[in-house]
Amino acid sequence: MKRYYDLHIHSCLSPCASDEMTPANIAGMAHIKGLSLIALTDHNAAHNLHAMANAAAEYGLIFIPGIEVNTIEEVHVLTYFAQVDEAVAFGNTLYDALPHIQNRTDIFGNQIIMDENDQFAGTLDKLLLQAVPFSVDDVVRMAKTAGGCSVPAHINRDSFSITANLGFLPPGLFHCVEVAKNLPCPDLDSNLKVLHSSDAHNLGAISEPVETLNNISNAKDFVYFVNGI
Ligand SMILES: [Zn+2]
Numbered sequence: 694m695k696r697y698y699d700l701h702i703h704s705c706l707s708p709c710a711s712d713e714m715t716p717a718n719i720a721g722m723a724h725i726k727g728l729s730l731i732a733l734t735d736h737n738a739a740h741n742l743h744a745m746a747n748a749a750a751e752y753g754l755i756f757i758p759g760i761e762v763n764t765i766e767e768v769h770v771l772t773y774f775a776q777v778d779e780a781v782a783f784g785n786t787l788y789d790a791l792p793h794i795q796n797r798t799d800i801f802g803n804q805i806i807m808d809e810n811d812q813f814a815g816t817l818d819k820l821l822l823q824a825v826p827f828s829v830d831d832v833v834r835m836a837k838t839a840g841g842c843s844v845p846a847h848i849n850r851d852s853f854s855i856t857a858n859l860g861f862l863p864p865g866l867f868h869c870v871e872v873a874k875n876l877p878c879p880d881l882d883s884n885l886k887v888l889h890s891s892d893a894h895n896l897g898a899i900s901e902p903v904e905t906l907n908n909i910s911n912a913k914d915f916v917y918f919v920n921g922i
């Protein structure tokens with residue numbers, strides 16, 4: 694079955710995202726737009742994944758729990774998991790490893806945790822827009838060990854991307870890449886799977902029903918798909 698997807702969305706936990714990006718609002722907008730497969734991928738933390746899983750279920754959406762990791766090379770790598778608990782454990786490892794630099798809400802924005810009723814449940818103190826002390830290789834290995842998979846994010850952007858910051862896509866490390874639409878893209882190995890998601894930081898930016906994936910019925914299917922199984 695063909696499903697319209699958006700697998701790169703930030704909630705109000707990411708300081709750079711709008712405070713309107715609550716899990717219930719994200720799920721509602723995805724539903725209105727005709728999507729049926731979504732992921733939440735906040736920066737370096739997983740504190741809204743349980744709430745997002747609940748909200749997605751309310752709208753009958755298939756939900757992939759994810760985290761966008763900012764590696765020590767300042768490369769953004771999307772990690773996805775079959776289970777919310779796996780993703781939360783991985784997210785806690787990342788958050789704990791972040792340097793103790795406090796978020797400045799006046800500069801970077803709020804880092805809002807929402808509960809399963811879409812109510813304010815607190816904020817995160819450490820700035821999420823820092824690099825974790827793990828390399829791209831480390832993140833790929835750690836995510837796989839934790840039951841997940843990795844996709845280098847927006848590889849054709851000139852900042853925070855693997856091609857910009859490492860200069861190349863390490864051969865054999867990934868089976869799947871994310872390519873930002875409307876930007877030139879380098880020639881890619883034809884064996885690579887390619888995802889096009891929104892990287893939405895506000896509700897209006899969530900994808901229109903254009904990009905599709907086949908035969909993904911749950912998060913486990915997606916992790917298998919990405920891992921090339
Ligand atoms: Zn990014």
Ligand SMILES: [Zn+2]
Pocket residue numbers: 701703734761892
């Ligand atoms: Zn992003």
